[in-house]
């Protein structure tokens with residue numbers, strides 16, 4: 220299979236698997252137990268916390284391990300005081316949009332930050348949000364569909380000057396571009412392991428010590444009392460190892476992915492009626508969201524699947540009706556054109572030969 224869907228998930232790096240295995244079998248102790256078996260597990264979690272902290276430039280005490288990016292996003296929004304205001308960008312992942320809508324139903328004021336035609340949050344949206352002065356603003360660092368990278372550092376410095384707290388979902392950015400928590404100027408940041416060649420079901424919320432986190436899960440008091448539940452030791456160890464590798468190999472991976480993306484886009488430029496969405500702005504080095512005139516994206520996805528090529532479509536399924544990608548619609552793309560979208564997201568093991576095969580099959584399918 221030619222796997223071109225690394226923004227959905229990445230394969231586990233062999234070195235990560237190797238780091239995890241002892242904690243699935245040999246060192247199975249509960250990290251809260253005081254005897255040696257427990258202490259080994261607890262110390263492995265401490266190492267993983269340091270590895271992740273080093274990747275994003277924070278102290279290890281600023282990291283809460285969660286079950287993934289979704290939980291980290293929900294935990295970030297749970298910091299809101301009752302009935303305060305919340306603003307989120309219009310292109311957020313459902314794991315921000317859905318809890319935000321739920322909070323709205325509980326009486327919080329919810330506003331949306333609009334994006335322009337290239338998928339960037341507008342200065343006007345920032346000005347509007349400053350006037351509204353919500354308690355928290357959530358803006359993703361890089362979009363999962365288009366790969367568009369926002370200038371979070373700039374927005375955050377403007378919002379901070381007005382006492383507004385910022386959360387950024389950096390799930391897609393991590394491991395692909397530098398992610399430095401302090402340089403971004405956010406108060407809270409969500410991360411996920413399975414997007415960086417780590418295991419699924421593990422993530423983290425990074426927090427500024429000035430923010431009072433409120434737990435969603437209460438119980439045994441793990442993770443500084445902010446995320447109770449016996450830790451998923453092997454997954455956390457894997458996330459730590461994946462973070463260490465991402466830190467060491469970031470520059471190399473960036474060059475490799477960008478080279479491959481340029482190669483892909485060059486090949487795509489020969490396909491008639493093809494549009495690359497947000498093609499003119501800074502994007503993740505691995506992501507291309509494209510559409511071919513009058514070609515349904517989901518249909519193309521299924522046809523490519525029959526050729527053993529895995530890509531993703533941008534459309535979401537709501538109550539059995541296929542909706543165009545809300546991200547593209549927020550960018551002002553015509554809903555009919557938005558339904559043509561497919562996303563290609565490259566990974567470190569992809570090759571030029573795979574891209575050549577993909578383009579060959581794509582041309583064959585569209586005739």
Ligand SMILES: Cc1ncc(COP(=O)(O)O)c(C=O)c1O
Nearest residue numbers: 287288289312363388390391411
């Ligand atoms: C931008 C973004 N945020 C959050 C998530 C959710 O992360 P997880 O799958 O770890 O819950 C994803 C997953 O696709 C994502 O792309």
